[in-house]
Amino acid sequence: MRPLRILALMHAHLVPPDDVSGVDVTEAEWKMEFDLTETLRNMGHEVQTLGVEDDLAPIRKAVADGRPHIVLNLLESFHGVGVFDQNVVSFLELLRVPYTGCNPRGLMLARDKALSKTLLAYHRIPVPDFVVVRLGRTVRRPKRLAFPLIVKSLTQESSVGISRASVVDDDEKLRERVRFIHDNIGTDAIVERFIDGREMYVGIVGNQRLQVFPVWELQWERVPEDGRLIMTDRAKWNSNYQKKYGVMTGPAKLEPEQVERIQRLAKRIYRTLDLSGYARIDLRMDGDGRVFVLEANPNPQLAYGEDFAESAEHGGLAYEALLQRILNCGLSWRPERAG
Secondary structure, three states: OOOOEEEEEEEHHHOOOOOOOOOOHHHOOOHHHHHHHHHHHHOOOEEEEEEEOOOOHHHHHHHHHHOOOEEEEOOOOEOOEHHHHHHHHHHHHHOOOOEOOOOHHHHHHHHOHHHHHHHHHHOOOOOOOEEEEOOOOOOOOOOOOOOOEEEEEOOOOOOOOOOHHHEEOOHHHHHHHHHHHHHHHOOOEEEEEOOOEEEEEEEEEEOOOEEEOOOEEEEEOOOOOOOOOOOOHHHHHOHHHHHHHOEEEEEOOOOHHHHHHHHHHHHHHHHHOOOOOEEEEEEEEEOOOOEEEEEEEEOOOOOOOOHHHHHHHHOOOOHHHHHHHHHHHHHHOOHHHOO
């Protein structure tokens, strides 16, 4: 393994401090950025961090001055807009510098939950029935969409805007929740059939040759009062909430043929949406064992001990090896040959 010069792009407020003495890194909002940069440095790589806000000029200057072998792309938005992350990646391609993670086309297809579901359904991949409610429009529920339904932001990720109130059982609650997404999240809303059952995740790394990790599952020691097990914003990020209900993730208890079927489905999704680098596929299994695709998440959380890294390690790929594999995928990606 040759040492690499790595330029790590991250949101300005998530750049780890030079001195973390006395800081509980496990609770820091920049834990992922710290885990990645420190691990890569310990592996012998040279890592330069760059906090990015709303200007591309510093990126261009850092690439020109530092001449990195690869850019570690940790941005989830640009100028506060989630879907603009694909434009930053396009900019890196125009600069002719390799980068980690997903390509612009894959980001565009996966970020729009309606677009991705339409494409997957065309390829006979099972997705929940849905309808999109654009900003400023009132919801008109098609008769085919029976309750319960779940209301989400069309483009936001990381459970943004999802709470227990997101699952609705009547038209009045549906209208209220759509208004909440429009007014508080500021995006279009997607309304889809709520699949009551088990929530599972499948991590994948690779470009043409894919490595699929063991199926991971959202697990609860104590079931919330309404009985619905969903990954809300609080379940994902609030440690007190996680302790209260015993929220965790771990290997899914499935029959071998179920695992094989789900992993094969995840690979189909990855290729259908033209993803590259690494991604996590989110699914739900109903009481009859039918699996539905919720969404594909390019460039998921890479912090040590989080779902993606844990499932990779369970599949035999240690954290250091996972990061090196992601770097290698970025170095081998050729935008001009894609498509």
